[in-house]
Amino acid sequence: MLETTSKESEGLELIPQLTLDCVIFGFHDNALKILLLKWKGTDLWSLPGGVIRQDESLDEAAIRVLKERTGIDKIFLRQFHTFGKVQRYDKTSIQEQLAHVIDPKLWYKRAISIGYYALVDYEEVFPNPDQLSDECTWWDLVEIPKLLFDHEEILEKALRSLRLELSFQPIGLNLLPEKFTMPDMMRMYEAILGKKIDPRNFQKKILNSGIVVKLKEVKRGVAHKSPFLYKFDRKRYEEVLKEGGLFFI
Amino acid sequence: MLETTSKESEGLELIPQLTLDCVIFGFHDNALKILLLKWKGTDLWSLPGGVIRQDESLDEAAIRVLKERTGIDKIFLRQFHTFGKVQRYDKTSIQEQLAHVIDPKLWYKRAISIGYYALVDYEEVFPNPDQLSDECTWWDLVEIPKLLFDHEEILEKALRSLRLELSFQPIGLNLLPEKFTMPDMMRMYEAILGKKIDPRNFQKKILNSGIVVKLKEVKRGVAHKSPFLYKFDRKRYEEVLKEGGLFFI
């Protein structure tokens, strides 16, 4: 999270003391992944973030940040919380650690940050560092390093919100590729919820809801039995979303 | 929602362009009520709101606003959304309508507002207008007048969030008085959800959850059969909250 005027926004009018942070979720290798930035010349990691211009809405700012970091612009995005404690973290320590990147005098005395999370198709993302970082990398949820600022708290809350949303809405259209297998989808749910699911019950439930349709193809080239492919039925998916159709797994 | 430096905060350092709006829910006469302010010398209504001081957290600011309007300081409070479109409403029109109260030159060109909702015990509230309004009054949810700014949208979203929360958590400890009857509680649920509930099923469900205990008293002085009184079992209530115990009605 940038809490200073960054190079990319130089000369543009910004909303003072207001920033945003994005928790970008992807799914790969049967694990939930999160996109993190490594600060230049350090081994310090944080969530991607940005500032808000006077001429863009909060949602537009979040979309811009996501586009910059991932190359994707059609994105599932949710604002989940605004973080506004007076002392969100130890600023002095951060200023020292990042003094070689940002002049300590440029930090706001206080910043409020709006938290967004996004679900993206891992395969379509081209991670792209910003001017203050020299790496933008996917991290497995269970291997996340220590994060700067209050980003562990933000991540925690994003994950809780995602799990809640998953509990009463279909999710996944944005996390999975166009065609996917039922075990893929199930492992996505397992990764998000952090628990094992019974494959028979899962399949019944998903098929009953009608949000996916079975294709007349199987996935070839994988070892063992070839799994069927499915795709989302977008119309039905939207319907279930609108109904607020309960959807506990 | 104040979008200018108001008298009450004169001389205090504020976070620029950031405000907060509160949807304060109460329950009375079997109806869900909302606290609204009438702007001085007008018949224009809006939600109570305020600004955020540099030395207070967002939550503290919300608590301060609630305390000022209701006199209550132990309050059930939820941050539910941050509203940040570039043009949240027709500013020119608002500036004209309120020109006699606020110098049009003092308005921010744009303000972002953090939405909170609160559940309070109607009986304990002493509604108290702020410096810019001459009335602070409860309104029945189904009789709400047109609201200024984008406050109808904010109210709408607050209600959706409240209903969602009601669906998977116990609620009501803060809306009902110390002792209440089962029909009271049921009508509170009906008022929030906007639909009829079967009294037998409701009672079973609530008693099963263990969040209330039956007292050895009945409510006297009401016409017709005397209903039993109940009170919340706070310990069990907190437990169910933590479990995230599902709680659909």
Next chain:
DNA sequence: GCAAAAGTGTTGGGCCTACACCCATGA
């Protein structure tokens, strides 16, 4: 042929829904 993952059905229990009549009280 063997190892690994995919695919698939049934049963029991609990929970939710639907539904109607009697009772106590104040007026």
Next chain:
DNA sequence: TCATGGGTGTAGGCCCAACACTTTTGC
């Protein structure tokens, strides 16, 4: 005594959870 709202039980269905073996494929 009457009108009004409070209090209460049961039966059916649906959904959910638990559970294990066969099939297919690549190696």
